[in-house]
Amino acid sequence: MKDEALQALSDLELLQRIIEGGEAAFEELYQRYNVPLFNYLLRLTHDNIAAEELLQDAFLVLWQEACSFRGEASVKTWLFRIAHHRAVSWLRRRPEHSHGDPEQLPLADATAGPEDQAIEAWKSREVLAALDSLSSKHRAVLELAVFYELPYGEIAEVIQCPVGTVKSRVSYARRSLLQYLKNHGLSEL
Amino acid sequence: MRILRKSHRSKLAALLPWYLNRTLPPAEQQQVERELQKHPELHQTLNEWHTVQTLVKGQQVQSPSPEVQARLMAQIRAHNLPRRQTLPPWLARSWGLMVTLAMLCLLWTVFQPGIQLRWQVSQGDIAGFHIYRAPAGSTDFTLLSEVAQPSAAGAYRFVDTTVWRGQAYTYRIVTLGRDGQQLLSSEIIVGAGAALPGQLSVALTSVLLGWSAVLLLERWPIPPRRYQLR
Numbered sequence: 234m235k236d237e238a239l240q241a242l243s244d245l246e247l248l249q250r251i252i253e254g255g256e257a258a259f260e261e262l263y264q265r266y267n268v269p270l271f272n273y274l275l276r277l278t279h280d281n282i283a284a285e286e287l288l289q290d291a292f293l294v295l296w297q298e299a300c301s302f303r304g305e306a307s308v309k310t311w312l313f314r315i316a317h318h319r320a321v322s323w324l325r326r327r328p329e330h331s332h333g334d335p336e337q338l339p340l341a342d343a344t345a346g347p348e349d350q351a352i353e354a355w356k357s358r359e360v361l362a363a364l365d366s367l368s369s370k371h372r373a374v375l376e377l378a379v380f381y382e383l384p385y386g387e388i389a390e391v392i393q394c395p396v397g398t399v400k401s402r403v404s405y406a407r408r409s410l411l412q413y414l415k416n417h418g419l420s421e422l
Numbered sequence: 423m424r425i426l427r428k429s430h431r432s433k434l435a436a437l438l439p440w441y442l443n444r445t446l447p448p449a450e451q452q453q454v455e456r457e458l459q460k461h462p463e464l465h466q467t468l469n470e471w472h473t474v475q476t477l478v479k480g481q482q483v484q485s486p487s488p489e490v491q492a493r494l495m496a497q498i499r500a501h502n503l504p505r506r507q508t509l510p511p512w513l514a515r516s517w518g519l520m521v522t523l524a525m526l527c528l529l530w531t532v533f534q535p536g537i538q539l540r541w542q543v544s545q546g547d548i549a550g551f552h553i554y555r556a557p558a559g560s561t562d563f564t565l566l567s568e569v570a571q572p573s574a575a576g577a578y579r580f581v582d583t584t585v586w587r588g589q590a591y592t593y594r595i596v597t598l599g600r601d602g603q604q605l606l607s608s609e610i611i612v613g614a615g616a617a618l619p620g621q622l623s624v625a626l627t628s629v630l631l632g633w634s635a636v637l638l639l640e641r642w643p644i645p646p647r648r649y650q651l652r
Contacts, residue, residue: 256495263491271486285490292494303511360477379478384445400436407439407474 236261244308251299263292266309269381270316276376277320277369287323291316310387317373317391324369363413367406374399375406435467442471514639522632529628535620536583537612539593542576548605549598553580558590558611566593585614 239247239261250258270291274284294315302311367375370392377388378399389396434457440446441454458464509517539553550570554563567580585591591614596607 256498259498260491260495263494267491268483268485271490272481272483275484276481285486288486289490289494289497293497296498360480364477364481375474375478378439378443379475380481382443382445385440403439404432404436407470410474410477411470 245304248299248302248308251296259292259296262295262308266312267292270312273313273373273376273381274316274320276364277317277373278323279365283323287316287319290319294319306387306390310383310390313377313381313383313391314393318393320369320373359414359417363410363417366413367409371402371406371409374402375410378403431461431464434464438464438468438471439475442468442475509639509642511640514636517639518632518636521635522628525631526625526628529624530583533620533624534581534583535624536581536617537585537591537593537614539580539582539595539610539612541578541595541608543578543597544576547600549600549602551578552596552598554594554596555582556592556594558592558613560592563592563594583617585617589614 236257239257242250242258242261244262244265247255247258247262251262267288271284271288274287274291275281278284278287291312295312302308306314364372364375373392374388377383377391378385383391385396385399388399392399434454437446437450437454441451444451446454458468550568552565553567553569555566556563566582569578569580582591582593590611592609592611594607594609597605599605
């Protein structure tokens with residue numbers, strides 16, 4: 234099936250083709266979600282290699298378990314749930330660390346002067362450190378709510394906990410983040 | 423100005439990230455908008471969420487290396503990964519429902535949960551019995567059953583399985599002689615609650631067996647076939 238035709242299909246229609254052994258449909262689904270899932274895994278694990286391995290694992294599970302998809306949540310939520318649980322298993326086997334990867338810093342504005350670039354780079358490091366200071370369970374819900382803009386019901390599906398827990402973790406993450414920035418003199422960001 | 427209680431404020435504040443990303447259900451979205459207009463103190467929390475949103479969305483987005491996809495596709499193609507297939511959920515649940523109904527019929531027939539009537543008659547020359555039933559307090563008796571064969575031991579048993587919770591019944595047992603005359607009759611009033619434990623046990627057992635069948639069928643691997651998602 235041509236690429237343009239595949240791009241017009243919904244996630245569920247792609248999954249139907251994957252169940253029938255459609256590799257092209259599987260690659261199209263990979264193209265749609267590999268970047269969001271990879272970044273989610275990277276922000277939880279802080280490890281580039283681990284995030285790639287977990288990404289590969291998550292899509293392998295999708296290929297093998299496509300038939301067991303019940304349609305109770307969206308395909309996107311299901312994928313995130315698989316990836317989240319892979320990440321949680323990985324984190325359990327390894328101690329958590331809150332170091333940010335300096336390579337993850339956003340690029341400085343090339344048109345700004347050297348001093349402004351240095352200030353921006355410093356702010357970016359501090360913001361990254363602030364986000365990395367959150368525990369993985371709080372970072373997960375914050376990313377899913379704010380970055381990936383999932384409704385709270387879907388987040389509860391992803392991390393397999395009650396909606397109340399999602400809301401309380403997100404509130405805690407906000408307070409913790411802002412307190413960190415305040416303690417480091419960054420309340421004006 | 424009404425003072426916003428702390429607990430109510432906390433509940434509203436917890437909705438703000440989803441208010442900002444517009445994924446709240448419409449009723450909650452409108453509720454938050456109303457409360458924001460009524461309680462300006464919530465705007466501070468909203469502004470904090472704007473700040474958090476800016477920080478989180480400002481993170482760099484990276485792509486995985488192209489080798490990940492290549493390894494993934496190679497693994498799927500080269501090793502022809504086994505794909506576990508199970509019955510579609512709707513089929514498993516339909517089977518489970520049929521198992522529940524079949525077990526309900528079977529257990530109802532075997533155990534006969536209901537109101538049991540036992541009586542003994544010492545006289546001989548009995549052709550049989552008619553069993554009548556009426557709602558307690560009523561004289562509108564209807565023939566429920568005919569027991570035609572006399573027992574050698576003189577002991578008889580009848581189970582009324584068509585009783586409903588909350589009802590009480592009056593049973594009248596009429597003994598019939600060989601010439602068709604009514605020899606004796608006696609009445610007894612029984613509440614249907616007496617049958618409830620047995621009925622509940624049969625019903626719950628049937629549901630449990632049906633549910634177990636669903637769980638088993640949903641997980642039972644079957645040879646690869648083609649199923650369509652609806």
